[in-house]
Amino acid sequence: MIKIVKRDQPSKVIFFFTPVLAIFLTLVAGGLIFLILGFKPFEALKFFFIVPIADKYGFSELLLKATPLCLIAIGLSFCFKSNNWNIGAEGQLTFGAIVSGGVALLFYDQEGFYILPIVILAGAIGGMLYASIPAILKTYFNTNEILVSLMLVYVSKLILDYLVVGPWSNPEGFNFPETRQFSDSARLPLLFEGLRIHAGIFLALAAVVISWFVFYKTYLGFQMKVSGFSLKTAKYAGYKGKKMIILVFLISGACAGLAGVGEITGPIGQLHREVSPDYGFTAIIVAFLGRLHPVGIIFASLVVAITYLGAETAQIFMQIPKYTGQVFQGMILFFLLASDYLLFFKIKFIGTKK
Amino acid sequence: MHKFFIRSFVSSLVLLFTFTVAATAKDVKAAFVYIGPTGDHGWTYQHDVGRKAVEAAGFKTTYVEGVPESADAERVLRQLANSGHDVIFTTSFGYMNPTNKVAKEFPNVKFEHATGYKREHPNVSTYAARFYEGRTILGTIAGTMTKSNVIGYVASFPIPEVIRGINSFTLAAQKVNPNIKTKIVWAFTWYDPGKEAEAAKALIDQGADVIAQHTDSTAIVQIAEKAGVYAFGQASDMDKFAPKAVLTSVENNWGPYYVDRVKAVANGTWSQKDTWHGIGDGMVVISDLDSQMPADLRSKVKKLQADLASGKVHSFTGPIYDQKGNLMVAEGKTADDGMLAGMMTYVKGVEGDIPK
Numbered sequence: 001m002i003k004i005v006k007r008d009q010p011s012k013v014i015f016f017f018t019p020v021l022a023i024f025l026t027l028v029a030g031g032l033i034f035l036i037l038g039f040k041p042f043e044a045l046k047f048f049f050i051v052p053i054a055d056k057y058g059f060s061e062l063l064l065k066a067t068p069l070c071l072i073a074i075g076l077s078f079c080f081k082s083n084n085w086n087i088g089a090e091g092q093l094t095f096g097a098i099v100s101g102g103v104a105l106l107f108y109d110q111e112g113f114y115i116l117p118i119v120i121l122a123g124a125i126g127g128m129l130y131a132s133i134p135a136i137l138k139t140y141f142n143t144n145e146i147l148v149s150l151m152l153v154y155v156s157k158l159i160l161d162y163l164v165v166g167p168w169s170n171p172e173g174f175n176f177p178e179t180r181q182f183s184d185s186a187r188l189p190l191l192f193e194g195l196r197i198h199a200g201i202f203l204a205l206a207a208v209v210i211s212w213f214v215f216y217k218t219y220l221g222f223q224m225k226v227s228g229f230s231l232k233t234a235k236y237a238g239y240k241g242k243k244m245i246i247l248v249f250l251i252s253g254a255c256a257g258l259a260g261v262g263e264i265t266g267p268i269g270q271l272h273r274e275v276s277p278d279y280g281f282t283a284i285i286v287a288f289l290g291r292l293h294p295v296g297i298i299f300a301s302l303v304v305a306i307t308y309l310g311a312e313t314a315q316i317f318m319q320i321p322k323y324t325g326q327v328f329q330g331m332i333l334f335f336l337l338a339s340d341y342l343l344f345f346k347i348k349f350i351g352t353k354k
Numbered sequence: 355m356h357k358f359f360i361r362s363f364v365s366s367l368v369l370l371f372t373f374t375v376a377a378t379a380k381d382v383k384a385a386f387v388y389i390g391p392t393g394d395h396g397w398t399y400q401h402d403v404g405r406k407a408v409e410a411a412g413f414k415t416t417y418v419e420g421v422p423e424s425a426d427a428e429r430v431l432r433q434l435a436n437s438g439h440d441v442i443f444t445t446s447f448g449y450m451n452p453t454n455k456v457a458k459e460f461p462n463v464k465f466e467h468a469t470g471y472k473r474e475h476p477n478v479s480t481y482a483a484r485f486y487e488g489r490t491i492l493g494t495i496a497g498t499m500t501k502s503n504v505i506g507y508v509a510s511f512p513i514p515e516v517i518r519g520i521n522s523f524t525l526a527a528q529k530v531n532p533n534i535k536t537k538i539v540w541a542f543t544w545y546d547p548g549k550e551a552e553a554a555k556a557l558i559d560q561g562a563d564v565i566a567q568h569t570d571s572t573a574i575v576q577i578a579e580k581a582g583v584y585a586f587g588q589a590s591d592m593d594k595f596a597p598k599a600v601l602t603s604v605e606n607n608w609g610p611y612y613v614d615r616v617k618a619v620a621n622g623t624w625s626q627k628d629t630w631h632g633i634g635d636g637m638v639v640i641s642d643l644d645s646q647m648p649a650d651l652r653s654k655v656k657k658l659q660a661d662l663a664s665g666k667v668h669s670f671t672g673p674i675y676d677q678k679g680n681l682m683v684a685e686g687k688t689a690d691d692g693m694l695a696g697m698m699t700y701v702k703g704v705e706g707d708i709p710k
Contacts, residue, residue, distance in 0.1 A: 175514065309429075316433060
């Protein structure tokens with residue numbers, strides 16, 4: 001008989017081992033799915049995970065894709081560590097893109113070194129403003145931040161829709177739902193000629209370093225951790241909970257807003273209805289897969305980014321439906337959550353009984 | 355599961371076909387980039403039907419579905435251009451800037467962008483269909499079949515393409531029934547079954563007994579079927595989704611154009627073009643006419659179809675007035691392509707304002 005016993009203490013080894021296990025199980029399950037669909041599993045996995053990053057261009061695209069995921073996930077880790085469930089990073093990204101895009105459009109026919117910093121700052125502020133809504137409602141009106149932040153995603157997308165269809169649409173663009181192209185001064189500089197990887201990656205790396213410092217070297221980080229384990233303890237210890245909640249939401253919003261800036265001033269160069277293929281939601285998977293640890297998040301963002309690229313390559317070369325990329329993302333989260341069970345429970349095998 | 359079987363059946367058929375014609379296959383490879391899934395039974399589905407026609411003509415093809423119009427489009431295009439494809443069809447408006455950008459880097463690859471207006475490099479062509487001609491037919495049918503004289507129209511985005519469709523539909527309906535009114539609901543989406551269904555319900559509640567659509571899902575015809583009103587299929591023949599409601603469909607038929615262009619690449623005769631084909635060139639096809647329509651209407655529609663094809667009838671023949679009563683097209687004149695391409699005003703008889 002199999003008996004399930006609660007662990008006295010979550011296992012530290014298993015804590016960092018389960019993400020690896022989840023990825024491994026995803027590969028196995030993915031291989032099985034390919035087999036059922038009638039593809040050679042190893043060949044399919046090769047096209048999915050190796051071919052897309054086999055050359056310099058592919059690797060640069062991986063970094064390009066991982067940049068917003070990493071940035072948002074770092075921001076989310078501030079919230080999640082302290083028991084604040086910000087599900088609306090996609091909305092904060094969108095609103096950041098709206099504000100910074102609006103500023104960039106003001107300067108559409110101008111050039112100057114001062115434009116880009118203003119545009120970037122505007123994006124961070126936009127994200128913070130938007131994240132402050134669920135934070136303030138939670139602290140002062142006791143609303144559920146999951147619901148509020150999620151609903152605000154749809155609001156932000158509708159605001160973006162309205163702007164690009166109406167007042168901000170390109171006057172020379174036959175009313176198609178897109179704005180003018182930004183001027184070169186409002187674009188993030190490219191790192192290498194011919195590749196799309198841009199200076200936004202430094203924003204993500206800076207966020208990684210800063211978050212590591214805050215988490216492990218500051219009093220705020222300690223407070224967040226305690227609140228994460230037990231809100232009651234935090235209250236008992238006399239932490240000013242409200243201030244902290246608002247602060248982590250602002251940090252999270254700023255990161256998401258910056259990710260939005262990176263997309264529109266990096267590869268896209270204008271505002272239109274699809275500034276993000278749901279990076280804000282995918283980053284939730286990244287944050288958990290990375291165990292809310294800055295270094296873990298770097299690796300997790302690379303792993304998840306490759307599921308996007310791999311899906312395209314697998315379709316181009318093997319005609320595997322592109323939507324398998326989303327299946328892979330879903331499976332990673334599923335296996336991670338499932339294997340987290342092992343964190344808190346032991347499985348014991350004791351004799352057989354009839 | 356059902357879909358899966360159909361898909362694998364179709365793909366194995368295609369595979370079989372590719373093998374049988376492999377001996378005569380030309381070396382030219384064509385790639386297609388789709389905005390939606392190939393199983394949407396609307397826009398992307400019809401482009402994929404066109405792709406299969408290219409396969410059937412003996413060429414190798416590749417497609418990538420569900421490519422968002424975000425930063426990802428550019429990567430997919432570059433990857434296709436880099437992996438030995440000679441001509442790439444980008445089948446959504448939002449691919450316009452990425453298409454032109456990648457085209458610059460790959461001067462030897464031909465790019466064909468659907469529904470756009472930018473041809474910044476000699477290796478970029480654009481193509482679109484005169485769907486408004488099909489809507490002239492739908493308007494004629496709607497105007498005749500309506501009893502409430504209220505016709506509903508689910509629109510996507512207020513761009514000239516859609517406004518033009520609303521206008522040609524309304525003009526044709528007024529011609530057979532001067533009392534009709536066209537009510538518009540803007541769904542602000544090309545494909546969202548939920549939103550489209552809501553829009554259709556709202557129109558039916560307002561008394562519409564015929565619903566036309568310029569969005570791609572089958573939700574609207576299915577709502578119409580339940581409510582017992584008439585509807586028209588969009589992009590593909592949607593009769594099987596709502597046999598009672600659907601009177602006919604306007605099908606997008608890209609196959610002949612695709613085969614033509616890929617052959618041109620193979621022969622070395624490809625050159626930059628801006629193509630705008632209608633019923634006459636077979637890019638716009640009218641599906642079978644439903645037997646619920648009276649026989650005289652059916653023969654009238656057949657004649658109209660032939661006249662539109664031959665150019666004897668033009669969808670926008672004056673006198674045409676806008677909502678305020680200003681003359682848009684004088685009597686005896688027809689609207690030129692420039693006017694059609696930039697059409698941003700409703701004609702008289704359409705209710706409401708264009709959202710700004």
